[in-house]
Amino acid sequence: DVKVTQSSRYLVKRTGEKVFLECVQDMDHENMFWYRQDPGLGLRLIYFSYDVKMKEKGDIPEGYSVSREKKERFSLILESASTNQTSMYLCASSLASPSTDTQYFGPGTRLTVL
Amino acid sequence: AQSVAQPEDQVNVAEGNPLTVKCTYSVSGNPYLFWYVQYPNRGLQFLLKYITGDNLVKGSYGFEAEFNKSQTSFHLKKPSALVSDSALYFCAVGVYNFNKFYFGSGTKLNVKP
Numbered sequence: 001d002v003k004v005t006q007s008s009r010y011l012v013k014r015t016g017e018k019v020f021l022e023c024v025q026d027m028d029h030e031n032m033f034w035y036r037q038d039p040g041l042g043l044r045l046i047y048f049s050y051d052v053k054m055k056e057k058g059d060i061p062e063g064y065s066v067s068r069e070k071k072e073r074f075s076l077i078l079e080s081a082s083t084n085q086t087s088m089y090l091c092a093s094s095l096a097s098p099s100t101d102t103q104y105f106g107p108g109t110r111l112t113v114l
Numbered sequence: 115a116q117s118v119a120q121p122e123d124q125v126n127v128a129e130g131n132p133l134t135v136k137c138t139y140s141v142s143g144n145p146y147l148f149w150y151v152q153y154p155n156r157g158l159q160f161l162l163k164y165i166t167g168d169n170l171v172k173g174s175y176g177f178e179a180e181f182n183k184s185q186t187s188f189h190l191k192k193p194s195a196l197v198s199d200s201a202l203y204f205c206a207v208g209v210y211n212f213n214k215f216y217f218g219s220g221t222k223l224n225v226k227p
Contacts, residue, residue: 004157033214042204042219043158056213090157099208100146100165103215105157 002027004106006091012112019078021109023091031098032074034058034066037088037108048098049074081113116141118207120218127195128226135190135221137205146208147188148215149179151201158204164188175199195225 007022025032033048035058045058049068063085067075074093078085088110092103117140127133139145146165150158162173169181179190190203205218 009155040219043217045214048214050213058214092158097208097210098214099212100210102148102160102163103206104160105150107157108155110155 002104006106021076023074025093029093031094033092034076035090118218120221124222126224133195137188139207143209148206150204
C-alpha cells in the first residue's frame with residue numbers, strides 16, 4: 001500500500017512566521033502535490049513536482065514556495081504566514097502521470113495562523 | 115476549460131436505502147475519472163477510477179460508479195447505505211497530457227440510522 005505521511009496533523013503559528021510543512025511518500029512516485037482545502041472551495045492545487053528539484057505552480061501559488069531535494073520528500077513553505085493561510089493542507093503523490101494516475105493522499109495538516 | 119461539477123452540496127439518505135452522489139464533467143479529450151472519500155479531519159481516500167472499458171466500475175467498500183459518455187457524468191452509487199458511509203465525497207477528472215486533476219467541490223453524504 002502507498003503511504004503518504006505529513007509531518008504534523010495540527011499546527012498553530014503566528015502571523016509573519018516561516019512555516020514548513022513536510023510530506024514523505026514511500027512508493028517511489030514521480031509526482032507529488034500540495035493542495036489546500038477550504039469549506040465550499042474543494043481542493044485547490046498550490047504546487048506540484050514531477051521530479052526532484054522540478055516544480056510547477058498550481059492554481060494558488062501566491063504566498064507559498066516548495067522544495068523537493070529528494071524524490072520521497074516534498075516540502076511546502078509559507079515564507080511569512082498570514083491569517084488567510086489558515087486551512088487544511090493535503091499532500092498527495094502519484095506514480096507517473098500527474099493527470100491520469102491515481103493520487104494518494106496524506107492525512108492532512110490543519111494549520112491555524114493567529 | 116476543464117471542469118467538474120458536483121451539483122449537490124449535501125445528500126441525505128436512510129440506512130439501507132440506495133445512494134447516489136452525482137458528478138458531471140467537461141473536458142477536452144478522454145477523461146480519467148476518480149472518486150475519493152474524506153472522513154472528518156482525514157486525508158482523501160481513493161475509492162475507484164474509470165479509464166476505459168466497462169461503464170460500471172466497482173470500487174472499495176461496496177461503491178460503484180457509472181460512466182455515461184453522452185451525459186458526461188460519473189455518478190457514485192451504492193445499493194445499500196451504511197451510517198459509516200457518512201463522509202465528504204469528491205469527484206475528480208484528469209486528461210492525458212495535462213498536469214493535474216480537476217476536483218469537484220465535494221458532496222457531504224449523511225446516512226441516517
